[in-house]
Structures are given as C-alpha cells and as structure tokens.
Amino acid sequence: MQEQKRPVKVCRVADREFRIYREFDEQIQAYYLTYPDLKETPLYTNEGRPITRSDYEGCLFYKAISPDDSFNECGDCTFFYREETPADILGICMDDVLRRKKNEKNTVVKPML
Numbered sequence: 001m002q003e004q005k006r007p008v009k010v011c012r013v014a015d016r017e018f019r020i021y022r023e024f025d026e027q028i029q030a031y032y033l034t035y036p037d038l039k040e041t042p043l044y045t046n047e048g049r050p051i052t053r054s055d056y057e058g059c060l061f062y063k064a065i066s067p068d069d070s071f072n073e074c075g076d077c078t079f080f081y082r083e084e085t086p087a088d089i090l091g092i093c094m095d096d097v098l099r100r101k102k103n104e105k106n107t108v109v110k111p112m113l
Helices: none
Strands: 009-013 016-020 022-025 030-033 050-053 090-093
Touching (some): 009 090
Antiparallel strands (some): 009 016, 022 030
16 A cells, blocks of 8 residues: 655645645655645636745746845745745735736736836
C-alpha cells in the first residue's frame, strides 16, 4: 500500500485551503515546498482580487512598503495582504487596478496609462 502524503502546512487565503507538501528535487538534491503556481493558473477571491505569492516579482503597480526597499517582490508591496500570519507566502493583491470584474475570465484588463 502506498503511503499517503501529508501536508507540511496548510495556508488559508480567501476561504480557500492550500495544502503545502515537501518534495525532493533530484536535480538540485534539496527539498522544497510545493506552493501553487499562480502565474500558470491564476486564482481570484470572490471579490475578483488576485491571489498571489510574496516571492513573485512586483508588477507595474508595485508600491514599496519602505522607501529603502530594493527587492521589488509582491511581499514587499503595500497592496500585498496576508490573512492569517505575517510570514505566509500566499496572500491577496489589494490593488483595485488588478481586480477583475464580475464574470471576467482569468484575465486582467490593463488600465491605459
């Protein structure tokens, strides 16, 4: 009988549950956590806000929390909101510009600048 994998942790974002597993990468000979690829498969809250990861590169609308910040990652943006704990990798982008409209597919209309 094959052993059932158990998640290392569970992240809750926007009434969704993400089970995070630890897997071994043969190529780099190291373990990593299996967070969802939200670029390949975008997910949104019921209000149309994108669910994102703190380690993703900041977008065109990135606004640093601190003026000294040079990382330009979502987790360092004023619009990145974590629901449960300050260290969660998963969160919600609260920027209204990136919010999708009701009945819109998984695409975001870019505003005209």
